[in-house]
Amino acid sequence: MTLGSRVLFFSPSFGDGGVERDTVNLANGFIDLGVSVRLMTRAAGGAFLDQLRPGVERITLSEINPGGLGRELEQVLREHPGSVVLSCNDADDRIAIAVKRRLNGQTGARFYIRVGTAIVSRIREDRFHHLTGWLQRRRLSRLYRDCDGVITTSRGAAREIVNELKVPHERVTPLPNPTLTPGFGVGDPPTGLHPWFAPGQPPVIIAIGRLARVKDYPTLMRAFAKLRAQRDCRLLILGQGRQRSRLEALADELAIGGDVDLLGFCPDPYGYLRQSRLLVVSSTREGGPIVLIEALALGIPVVSTDCPTGPREILQDGRYGRLVPMENPDLLAEAMAETLDHPPAPDFLRQAAAPYTQMNSSRKHLRTMGLGHMLADYPPTLPNVPAR
Incomplete structure (x- = not known):
């Protein structure tokens, strides 16, 4: 071929x-x-x-x-x-x-x-009846065995498929x-996106992703409430979904409604990301979280839960951003405070994004896929992302 x-x-x-x-x-x-x-x-x-x-x-x-x-x-x-x-x-x-x-x-x-997801963890997290989960795994095992190859977005997801679905390891490639x-991050961020980005305003923490249970925004909001009790800061959440009304009610319950803004779906979130001081991923499951890669490429500090399966790999065991246990608002708030106080250098963070x-x-x-025999070696250099 x-x-x-x-x-x-x-x-x-x-x-x-x-x-x-x-x-x-x-x-x-x-x-x-x-x-x-x-x-x-x-x-x-x-x-x-x-x-x-x-x-x-x-x-x-x-x-x-x-x-x-x-x-x-x-x-x-x-x-x-x-x-x-x-x-x-x-x-x-x-x-x-x-x-x-x-x-x-x-x-x-x-x-x-x-x-594109940690599919085995998804089956486990959905708390299927034992028989239903077994049938799901059996179906996926046969599906993946019958194709010519499975590509995953993280080594952790690949291990799950090999170990739990019993797919031969030579068929699975992370x-x-x-x-x-090439155009990622080029140009100055737009102005006037949100009044919280005006000069002299408190630092803005951002989370990006659909308002779904797997993103566990309640844990993030509880952590933010603890942080807000210690310092002036704001929280932007970009995404839409069925959890919106529940999250709005939780913000009121935690008395942080004035400092949290659920902006809904944003097709171009990079302007918001580039002007934020910290990105937080609070999920209970991810595949290869794109937003972590984008934040690192822009030199934005990050904190993430140590969920299956992508964040630990992208952050290289916590070298490029704090990893905290899932569903733990206390430790998440602590990691957010520490990162705001001692942010890593942007050029250091960009190193982690080079493979992506x-x-x-x-x-x-x-x-x-067997189509690479004519390709020359290629170094994984980053696009020319302007300094913040």
Whole structure:
């Protein structure tokens, strides 16, 4: 197979999350490296799809049910034999591997699954009935065994798949996220985003992510309340979700409503991030948290819970940011105070983000999928991010 072979992203469930942003960054990275790319989605447009390079061939799926979607994928693979199929969502993975089983090698296509979350931890955290959890693990084990390779966003997620799902280790490869594009952080941050960023205002702590149970914002708000009792500071949370009313009620209960702002979804959070003094990740589960990488690349100090599976790896066992136990507001507040008082140097923090450039990640993905034999060695240098 040559570099002229096409990578086909099969993404009927394409939405507006981090997995979709990674998909677009990889597709663009592959195009920049001379690899032909197709993207199959049901969505006709959207914030991330609008960022695709002109060279990415779009195929809009017309079917809705899994059987119909599978037939559309099979037709494309028969028309373009030798494709490398990459799916990045559990529902899409199931359709793609069903097509692989049905084709039985007829088109020469290879099928890879990219797992953007700590999926085994997710099953465990959801507190399934014992039998239901066992069935979930069994289904995933078969799915991952039947594809040509599984790509994870952290070594911890890879270990879970190998150890708990009994997938052969040679089929599972952890690779860095393609987070940092060449234009990341370029230019001055916009002014007037929020009155809390005006000169002379107290330091702003920021959290970014959907308002979901897994992000455990109640622990962050309780930690912030403890910190606010000691010093003047503010908390911004960027994201939307079902937990909003509960979090607003908790802020009132903790008497911090005037110092907490739930801003909702923000398609371009970097201006807020660059003007904040500290990023906090309070999750009980992550895959490879993109926002940690982005903050480090911008030289913004970070504190994170030591949740499965990505933060410890990104922060290199706490070297580049404090790691605290999950669901512990006291220790989280202590770590936030210490980091505000003694922030690491921005240039030091940027070192941790070096592996997560779009080009470095794209090359590693191509090598893993058997398309990297013509690629030259490439140092994982950072985009030219201006100093704060």
